[in-house]
Amino acid sequence: MAKDNNHIFLTETESAEGGFNFKIDASDLLLDLKVLIKEYYIATFSDEGKSLVISFNNGQKFKINLEEIK
Numbered sequence: 001m002a003k004d005n006n007h008i009f010l011t012e013t014e015s016a017e018g019g020f021n022f023k024i025d026a027s028d029l030l031l032d033l034k035v036l037i038k039e040y041y042i043a044t045f046s047d048e049g050k051s052l053v054i055s056f057n058n059g060q061k062f063k064i065n066l067e068e069i070k
Contacts, residue, residue, distance in 0.1 A: 026066040026067060027049075030047070030064065030066055034047075037054065042056075050065060051066075
């Protein structure tokens with residue numbers, strides 16, 4: 001388990017073992033994705049509400065939009 005400001009990072013296994021039952025929202029999921037992506041790529045990350053913009057040194061940019069489907 002890791003902690004970043006007010007966000008706690010738990011794996012599915014850790015949350016099940018700890019008896020945690022919580023609802024994740026799009027911004028929480030984007031933050032988790034940002035942490036994971038930083039492990040593999042050197043890039044600049046910008047949060048834009050429910051979107052995450054990833055900018056690489058070679059000029060490429062990607063935008064990840066997340067929306068919960070109900």
